Structures are given as C-alpha cells and as structure tokens.
Amino acid sequence: MNIIEYADREMLVMNVANKLAGKLKSALSGNDRATLAVPGGSTPGPIFEMLSATDLDWARVDVMLTDERWVGEDDERSNARLVKEHLLTGHAAAARFIPFYRDALTPAEGAEQVAPSLAAYMPLSVALMGMGDDMHTASLFPGDPGLPAALANDAPLLCPVYPESQSTPRVTLPAHVLNGALNKHLVIFGSEKLAALKRAEKLSVKEAPISALLDDLEVYWAE
Numbered sequence: 001m002n003i004i005e006y007a008d009r010e011m012l013v014m015n016v017a018n019k020l021a022g023k024l025k026s027a028l029s030g031n032d033r034a035t036l037a038v039p040g041g042s043t044p045g046p047i048f049e050m051l052s053a054t055d056l057d058w059a060r061v062d063v064m065l066t067d068e069r070w071v072g073e074d075d076e077r078s079n080a081r082l083v084k085e086h087l088l089t090g091h092a093a094a095a096r097f098i099p100f101y102r103d104a105l106t107p108a109e110g111a112e113q114v115a116p117s118l119a120a121y122m123p124l125s126v127a128l129m130g131m132g133d134d135m136h137t138a139s140l141f142p143g144d145p146g147l148p149a150a151l152a153n154d155a156p157l158l159c160p161v162y163p164e165s166q167s168t169p170r171v172t173l174p175a176h177v178l179n180g181a182l183n184k185h186l187v188i189f190g191s192e193k194l195a196a197l198k199r200a201e202k203l204s205v206k207e208a209p210i211s212a213l214l215d216d217l218e219v220y221w222a223e
C-alpha cells in the first residue's frame, strides 16, 4: 500500500475527489461505462459532495456501494441514503445507482437475488473504501462468522453478513470483487485509524479484514 498524508481534511477531500474524477474519466475514455463503488459511514460525505460537482459524463457511470446496512432508505443508517443525499446530486445526479437493499427480503435472500446482476458491472473501475477503528472495511468485520465466506475467492458478488458488533445485518461486496477493482482507494481520518491500518499489516485477515485489501491500495490520510 501507498499512504499519502494530507495537511488537513479539506486538502484531502479536494485531492481525492479530483483523483477519483480523473480515474473515472480515463475509465470512460476507453469504455462505454464505468463502475464506481463507494463506502458508507461517516467519512466519505465531503468527498461525495466535491465529486458530485465534477463535470464528467456521469450518465455513463454506474454507482454501487461497497456494502449496505439492511435497512430501508428512510433509516439514517442506510448507506444508499447517504449516497443519494451527498453523491447523486449536481452533475452526478445523472449517474445510475445500483441499490442492494430489498424490502421484505432477508439479507441472505436479497444478496442471492442481487448478486448475479452485479456481474454486468465488473470489474469495478474505481473502488473507494473506508475503514473502521476495528479494521473492518466494507462490511468485512473482524471475528464475524460470515467473514470467511466473504473472503473466499469464489464468493458470490454480494454476501450477507450478520456482525454481532453491529446494530443491523448487512450485505457486502466480497474481498475478491474489491481486489479486482482497477483502482483501489482507501480514505481514513485520524491517528487511531492510521495506527490501526499499520497494525493490520501484521495481523491475520480474520483479525484485521482490511489486510486482505492492501495490495496496490492507495491510502489517503489526514488528521
């Protein structure tokens, strides 16, 4: 992995949004469409807002999440809600969003229904990921009984997980899909996360799921 440190969060947000836009533009220059996978959580909102103001051919961009909490968009925990409010606005309103949540289905049923349709969007052109203090990324959580299945190379393109540490079950892109992205980026804020990321290099994937994704990973950090 390559860690790029920024003087402050504003600088990071501006630079990362520009970088992602550049990667999307070059993906679109050689292909009809490009796929962008983005995280949920508390970190990416400002990057989404900056990116949404970028003038690129968003009508040819497919946007999906790296993972989703199994709740409807009326719930504040919904990652789809975050993306719709902060990314799919301005120029980026023209992008196509691929939702994972299916009302009235369980996460396992929903993942089984959605997974085959995701093949049309592979490989991801650009994957932006976040990471928790516990070294989870997407919804690959340490110690989760569903983790080994989501780490398998033959995992379906969307996996249900039921992390005990979380308030909702979730679905997640598996490690092989994230690793298959043509560009892999991780954004983290704060010293604790930076220390956790460095610790992850020496830990097992079960203890630190982010460690499954470190090859060719561009990491952006600011305090």
Ligand SMILES: O=C1O[C@H](COP(=O)(O)O)[C@@H](O)[C@H](O)[C@H]1O
Pocket: 038, 039, 040, 041, 042, 043, 044, 066, 067, 068, 069, 079, 129, 130, 131, 132, 133, 136, 137, 138, 139
């Ligand atoms: O639950 C989640 O957590 C991670 C990290 O979120 P953050 O709030 O610490 O930025 C996020 O990347 C993932 O997509 C999300 O569902």
